[in-house]
Amino acid sequence: MRRSAAPSQLQGNSFKKVKFIPPGRSNPSPDEEITKMSPDVKLLQVAANKNTFLQLQNNTQICSLNLPTDGSAREINHGHNYNGKHCLKASVMATLDPPHTVHSAPKEITVPKRQEEEEPDSLVKYFSVVWCKASKKKHKKWEGDAVLIVKGKSFTLKDLEGKDIGRGLAYKFKELEKIEEGHRVMIGGKEVEVMGIISPDDFNSGRCFQLGGGSLAISSSSQAAKKCFSNPFKSVCKPSSKENRPNGFQDCKPRHDPHAQNSLVMSRPDNNHQWMFNKSCSPIVDVVIDPYLVYHLRPHQKEGILFLYECVMGMRVNGRCGAILADEMGLGKTLQCISLIWTLQCQGPYGGKPVIKKTLIVTPGSLVNNWRKEFQKWLGSERIKVFPVDQDHKVEEFIKSPFYSVLIISYEMLLRSLDQIKNVKFDLLICDEGHRLKNSAIKTTTALISLSCEKRIILTGTPVQNDLQEFFALIDFVNPGILGSLSSYRKIYEEPIILSRQPSASEEEKELGEKRAAELTCLTGLFILRRTQEVINKYLPPKIENVVFCRPGALQIELYRKLLNSQAVRFCLQGLLGNSPHLICIGALKKLCNHPCLLFNSIKGKECSSTWDENEERSLYEGLVNVFPADYNPLMFTEEESGKLQVLLKLLAVIRELRPTEKVVLVSNYTQTLNILQEVCRRHGYAFTRLDGQTPVSQRQQIVDGFNSKYSSDFIFLLSSKAGGVGLNLIGGSHLILYDIDWNPATDIQAMSRLWRDGQKHPVHIYRLLTTGTIEEKIYQRQISKQDLSGAVVDLTKTSEHIQFSVEELKNLFTLHESSHCVTHDLLDCECTGDKDHTGDSLEKVPISRNCQLGPHHQKSSSLKPLSMSQLKQWKHFSGDHLNLTDPFLERIRENVSFFFQNITNQSTVI
Numbered sequence: 025m026r027r028s029a030a031p032s033q034l035q036g037n038s039f040k041k042v043k044f045i046p047p048g049r050s051n052p053s054p055d056e057e058i059t060k061m062s063p064d065v066k067l068l069q070v071a072a073n074k075n076t077f078l079q080l081q082n083n084t085q086i087c088s089l090n091l092p093t094d095g096s097a098r099e100i101n102h103g104h105n106y107n108g109k110h111c112l113k114a115s116v117m118a119t120l121d122p123p124h125t126v127h128s129a130p131k132e133i134t135v136p137k138r139q140e141e142e143e144p145d146s147l148v149k150y151f152s153v154v155w156c157k158a159s160k161k162k163h164k165k166w167e168g169d170a171v172l173i174v175k176g177k178s179f180t181l182k183d184l185e186g187k188d189i190g191r192g193l194a195y196k197f198k199e200l201e202k203i204e205e206g207h208r209v210m211i212g213g214k215e216v217e218v219m220g221i222i223s224p225d226d227f228n229s230g231r232c233f234q235l236g237g238g239s240l241a242i243s244s245s246s247q248a249a250k251k252c253f254s255n256p257f258k259s260v261c262k263p264s265s266k267e268n269r270p271n272g273f274q275d276c277k278p279r280h281d282p283h284a285q286n287s288l289v290m291s292r293p294d295n296n297h298q299w300m301f302n303k304s305c306s307p308i309v310d311v312v313i314d315p316y317l318v319y320h321l322r323p324h325q326k327e328g329i330l331f332l333y334e335c336v337m338g339m340r341v342n343g344r345c346g347a348i349l350a351d352e353m354g355l356g357k358t359l360q361c362i363s364l365i366w367t368l369q370c371q372g373p374y375g376g377k378p379v380i381k382k383t384l385i386v387t388p389g390s391l392v393n394n395w396r397k398e399f400q401k402w403l404g405s406e407r408i409k410v411f412p413v414d415q416d417h418k419v420e421e422f423i424k425s426p427f428y429s430v431l432i433i434s435y436e437m438l439l440r441s442l443d444q445i446k447n448v449k450f451d452l453l454i455c456d457e458g459h460r461l462k463n464s465a466i467k468t469t470t471a472l473i474s475l476s477c478e479k480r481i482i483l484t485g486t487p488v489q490n491d492l493q494e495f496f497a498l499i500d501f502v503n504p505g506i507l508g509s510l511s512s513y514r515k516i517y518e519e520p521i522i523l524s525r526q527p528s529a530s531e532e533e534k535e536l537g538e539k540r541a542a543e544l545t546c547l548t549g550l551f552i553l554r555r556t557q558e559v560i561n562k563y564l565p566p567k568i569e570n571v572v573f574c575r576p577g578a579l580q581i582e583l584y585r586k587l588l589n590s591q592a593v594r595f596c597l598q599g600l601l602g603n604s605p606h607l608i609c610i611g612a613l614k615k616l617c618n619h620p621c622l623l624f625n626s627i628k629g630k631e632c633s634s635t636w637d638e639n640e641e642r643s644l645y646e647g648l649v650n651v652f653p654a655d656y657n658p659l660m661f662t663e664e665e666s667g668k669l670q671v672l673l674k675l676l677a678v679i680r681e682l683r684p685t686e687k688v689v690l691v692s693n694y695t696q697t698l699n700i701l702q703e704v705c706r707r708h709g710y711a712f713t714r715l716d717g718q719t720p721v722s723q724r725q726q727i728v729d730g731f732n733s734k735y736s737s738d739f740i741f742l743l744s745s746k747a748g749g750v751g752l753n754l755i756g757g758s759h760l761i762l763y764d765i766d767w768n769p770a771t772d773i774q775a776m777s778r779l780w781r782d783g784q785k786h787p788v789h790i791y792r793l794l795t796t797g798t799i800e801e802k803i804y805q806r807q808i809s810k811q812d813l814s815g816a817v818v819d820l821t822k823t824s825e826h827i828q829f830s831v832e833e834l835k836n837l838f839t840l841h842e843s844s845h846c847v848t849h850d851l852l853d854c855e856c857t858g859d860k861d862h863t864g865d866s867l868e869k870v871p872i873s874r875n876c877q878l879g880p881h882h883q884k885s886s887s888l889k890p891l892s893m894s895q896l897k898q899w900k901h902f903s904g905d906h907l908n909l910t911d912p913f914l915e916r917i918r919e920n921v922s923f924f925f926q927n928i929t930n931q932s933t934v935i
């Protein structure tokens with residue numbers, strides 16, 4: 025029989041099929057001593073076998089399937105051990121078994137007429153097989169690899185995409201017991217030859233299927249290894265022996281001293297890597313990070329650079345050069361990338377030859393200049409020439425000039441200049457805020473995929489594992505094909521994982537789902553790194569967060585009542601109208617909370633309209649205008665009309681008085697509200713600057729720089745949270761006031777992270793203003809209590825339109841609690857009356873964070889996840905009437921405040 029047709033046999037059949045080797049590990053080369061592991065490697069191997077990979081990853085440790093070679097991953101004397109770098113799995117070891125015996129007579133196994141023999145339920149066996157259609161031909165052609173599952177008397181045959189391609193029932197139980205390597209059996213019209221036994225663990229984890237898609241990850245290096253099996257001595261480089269060194273490399277020295285104190289030295293390539301990439305047998309030279317940079321790097325950044333280096337060099341997953349750096353916001357992903365670019369542009373492990381020439385950085389428009397500035401900040405203007413594309417600097421200029429090595433471009437501009445960019449050979453591609461590539465159908469993703477660059481890095485501040493399809497898109501972008509095709513990924517990972525999470529899942533389904541999730545995490549964890557903000561907390565000043573419940577003004581209350589009695593709201597509560605009228609009602613209530621004049625403008629705007637939709641809106645506003653004074657002029661609004669505005673003004677005044685040199689970032693989700701706040705600044709003579717959706721991208725960095733500068737006279741930065749808050753550094757401000765609330769906690773978290781980040785010199789005060797008893801409190805409660813928003817935590821695109829409300833929930837939303845000081849506190853089931861400082865005593869331990877959300881404990885990282893109700897209870901809280909407020913800022917605003925919550929992080933940090 026001809027065996028060469030089966031995919032697993034394509035590379036010759038002198039040996040029986042080599043068992044599956046996950047990416048990152050290739051066949052051992054002859055001189056590689058796989059049995060000699062260092063003790064810590066062994067420890068990690070045990071850990072990995074117990075599926076503790078998730079925890080390892082969470083502890084900011086990095087896992088690699090590569091075996092250490094002498095001198096690999098050395099970080100000399102910088103004082104931070106790079107623990108957990110090597111994670112090995114026992115199953116990873118390739119084994120070469122003796123040639124199998126081919127049995128000549130396949131036995132047809134047929135459906136039994138009587139099932140007399142008892143079958144033990146527990147007996148499930150798994151085999152790797154090759155199959156073909158049954159025929160009497162002498163020279164058969166195997167059609168594919170498959171997995172045979174024998175359970176009791178039944179057989180299932182699955183292809184390597186996980187699809188069932190055959191089923192059958194055994195004739196005799198004894199036949200099953202006899203099945204072993206080399207046997208041939210007939211199943212449902214297919215002839216099957218057993219190639220080997222698969223362990224239950226390999227089946228459950230899905231590893232046995234990876235021969236198809238996943239094997240791509242090892243193919244190149246296995247081929248390299250195979251070459252050396254055929255003639256092990258011919259191609260072995262001995263870089264250390266003088267005669268092997270090509271001329272010109274004799275004096276190859278590292279660019280920086282690897283033995284100097286605090287030096288940061290990259291991993292040396294192992295033998296496989298050398299076989300693949302050091303064809304000219306150049307001497308191995310240490311790649312050492314520029315000490316100028318190392319001096320500034322935080323420990324987690326050193327680890328991050330090492331991780332990125334290993335990824336893009338193809339050292340973590342052989343032949344794969346992609347990485348996802350998903351550190352939380354503010355951890356300095358930019359600096360880590362800059363260090364990598366600078367290193368690879370000047371150095372390389374083979375003869376010191378630089379690894380890259382040109383780098384492409386794609387980033388949101390508002391951050392193009394931030395990247396330029398960060399290059400300048402860390403490397404000055406002489407070392408690297410970067411070319412940020414803007415209106416005055418076109419891609420053509422970059423292409424013509426040999427001068428520049430780094431092109432920084434926005435996603436929008438990339439699409440416009442794709443044809444030109446395709447003509448440039450980029451060696452490294454970095455996609456900042458790259459979670460937008462989670463949709464493989466969008467133009468940006470297809471454009472970037474079309475670039476031939478192999479070394480790809482995605483930077484994102486948000487976890488990437490919430491949605492398994494989006495996860496696939498990101499993984500497939502950085503390391504194309506590593507998870508196989510989308511259809512096989514669905515069968516092997518997505519379906520079992522999702523099934524296992526259904527309440528109705530059987531124990532077996534749960535176990536399978538969990539194992540597949542663990543395997544997926546292990547595989548992808550090799551090139552995804554995420555650290556939480558805790559790693560930099562110690563470098564940051566204290567953060568004082570306050571939730572401030574502001575009493576609504578008399579006009580607000582009257583209008584609110586009237587709105588709730590409107591026909592439109594009544595219809596919503598009866599579930600009568602299908603055209604999402606609740607969104608219009610919610611919008612009107614939110615406007616009213618910000619300021620009644622916003623509602624007035626909407627009423628006036630709709631008075632003369634006639635379309636059906638607007639009629640609906642008109643029914644909401646009916647009779648409202650009569651509540652306003654007859655001569656009401658929205659341009660002449662007063663501050664007393666809005667409870668929050670009164671609090672805001674007092675807050676600004678006290679900040680000015682007590683901290684005259686400090687600045688405020690004032691955030692709203694609405695441009696119209698920003699207009700009001702801007703007018704207030706003008707009235708009170710507060711110098712301000714503003715960034716919203718209308719601000720041209722080219723001006724954004726200038727505005728940010730102006731505000732951050734110590735010479736700036738601006739007191740207030742008016743920021744639209746949805747218009748490009750992502751990635752900005754606003755460390756010039758130390759007070760953040762969130763004037764209104766969004767359904768999506770991620771929006772607020774993003775805004776908060778702009779100030780409390782590296783470089784901040786002052787304690788950061790955050791004030792979230794909510795109107796007591798109104799819809800704002802309800803939105804806040806929903807933010808902190810609803811599990812179903814967990815997806816929204818990381819997805820800034822989720823808005824209220826994506827939220828489904830039951831009639832019950834709408835009833836709750838459309839209720840005004842006039843007599844409560846704080847409905848949120850009432851819900852906490854706290855015994856205190858709010859008349860003195862109170863902190864809930866039943867301290868519930870916050871679970872230790874696990875970054876991976878594929879496992880059964882679906883959790884978010886601890887530092888940036890939205891607060892839960894029980895956590896809020898641990899915050900200090902007190903009513904506005906409380907006598908001794910120690911916080912001078914709160915003391916000054918309490919007249920208009922019914923309740924406070926306060927939490928201080930890093931109280932003891934001395935800066």
Ligand SMILES: Nc1ncnc2c1ncn2[C@@H]1O[C@H](COP(=O)(O)OP(=O)(O)OP(=O)(O)O)[C@@H](O)[C@H]1O
Pocket residue numbers: 320321322325351352353354355356357358359398401484485750751752753777781782783
């Ligand atoms: N080692 C360091 N020492 C001092 N400042 C640093 C260091 N690393 C980074 N920073 C500064 O911290 C700020 C945040 O860094 P950066 O913008 O790279 O964060 P990020 O991880 O990209 O966050 P985001 O997800 O919000 O974009 C920048 O001003 C940067 O210059």
Ligand SMILES: [Mg+2]
Pocket residue numbers: 357358456751
């Ligand atoms: Mg960033």
